[in-house]
Amino acid sequence: MPVAQLQTQFYTGPMLDWLILGGGIHGTILSRYLLAHDLVDSDGLRVMDPYETPLAVWRRVTNASGMHYLRSPSSHSLDIDFRALRRFARRPENRELADFIPPYARPALSLFDAHADNTIEAHGLEHIRLLGRAIEINRNNGAKRVRTAETSFLARNVVLAFSDSESPHYPEWAIQARQDGARIFHVFSPEFNPRIPQDPVAPAVIGGGITALQKACQLARAGVAPVTVIARHQLRVAAFDSNPCFVGPKCLDEFRAERDYRRRRAIIDAERFPGSVPRDVAEDFAVLRKQGMVRLIIAHVTAAEARPDGTVRLLCSEGGRVIESSYVLLATGFKRRIYKAPVIQQITKEFGLPIGDCGFPIPQSHMEWGENIFVTGALAELEVGPPALNIIGAHNSARQLVAALR
Ligand SMILES: Cc1cc2nc3c(=O)[nH]c(=O)nc-3n(C[C@H](O)[C@H](O)[C@H](O)COP(=O)(O)OP(=O)(O)OC[C@H]3O[C@@H](n4cnc5c(N)ncnc54)[C@H](O)[C@@H]3O)c2cc1C
Secondary structure (H helix, E strand, O other): OOHHHHHHHHHOOOOEEEEEEOOOHHHHHHHHHHHHOOOOOOOOEEEEEOOOOOOHHHHHHHHHOOOOEOOOOOOOOOOOOOOHHHHHHHOHHHOOOOOEEOOOOEEEHHHHHHHHHHHHHHOOHHHHEEEOOOOEEEEEOOEEEEEOOOOEEEEEEEEEOOOOOOOEOOOHHHHHHHHOOOOEEEOOOOOOOOOOOOOOOOOEEEOOOHHHHHHHHHHHHHHHOOEEEEEOOOOEEOOOOEOHHHHOHHHHHHHHHOOOHHHHHHHHHHHEOOOEEOHHHHHHHHHHHHOOOEEEEEOOEEEEEEOOOOOEEEEEOHHHOEEEEOOEEEOOOEOOOHHHOHHHHHHHHHHOOOEOOOOOEOOOOOOEEEOOEEEOHHHHHHHHOOOOOOHHHHHHHHHHHHHHHO
8 A cells, every 4th residue: 555545544543552753774673573572563553754665765875875785794684583684695586686795794785675675575564654754742641642744643652763864964164165056965965866977077075984985986986087085084994883892781781881871972982983994895995096096185175165167176174285076975974963853852842851961862771761752773872872873773772672561
């Protein structure tokens, strides 16, 4: 049944047991756990998302990033069993999809996505979706009324399962230059067209992390070399984007035992590695660098100027160096400000929910932020720790929640 039809149908329907807001990696994984553990049946559960297809934002940003392999191991998939993705890859009909690289058998993006589709279909997760974007949550006779711009829904339990992945971070100099008409694009912007333009002059990628390097390698291989990467720091090689010790009890127990949330925030900041690259991506970049197809400049861009001929002049702090390019890509990540989203501010105020000095929610150990309002992903990081945003963070928060409900 089309999602829009479902929405209309549901509007007059009974109150939901669970309404998950956000149908990306986190919301979809949690819906799988709730159904698999019989904590709700598919009539009582809905996943609200502004996009018709599950994982729409994940697919857009991963496709735009030029990545071939996930950074996480094959045990981190959309399904509950940690062997599910490898089993899927072993099926004879999937032989061509089976593509892994070390360490920990990291799956190809195409394999991960095919397995995700398979999991969604096998468990009917596409049939429990509602089209919409929550803008407000209020009390309603012991339940919650979740409003979208068009309508509203009643639910006993609500889960906030969205992150910053719709908010690309633009450096100040880029904001100004774009207002002046400079052709500067953010790879994570919904407006970004990943199709590579014909014969761009001196393409430049801004950023020093995995996406910047992958994008530069992709452009260079597509024949628009040499590509200049402008990074604020030397390359930082790390297998994962946070310390994997926090995935399990070894480090997580101590993190959760910490009652001072400023300390927890400090641990998260220290144990995450933004702007880092796994070894395989660094090596790929090094090969192309030797061939003169990519180059790396360590500098801060301080200003950019749009030229009448369509090129952009990038002024770098170091020695006043100037780079001229007709195709500037920002690989500068996301704003880390989800707690400032108007709907989160509204909920915090309406229900008097606890927040840390850093502005993020303080949920209980089973992810309940307060009054049958639960969190996962970025909004749960003060409880889930450094890998909160990742696929494994979705599993860890779902396990905590499910264990408490049972
Ligand atoms: C390029 C890239 C590669 C990555 N690679 C890996 C990897 O290899 N391994 C790994 O573990 N992690 C990886 N990550 C990190 C992480 O897994 C992703 O960021 C993940 O998509 C986060 O999931 P999410 O559900 O929180 O957000 P999303 O996938 O963005 O989903 C959130 C959904 O909620 C919707 N939404 C927003 N606001 C509302 C609202 N008010 N009401 C209803 N719906 C709303 C959004 O439209 C979106 O559809 C990667 C991230 C990026 C950007």
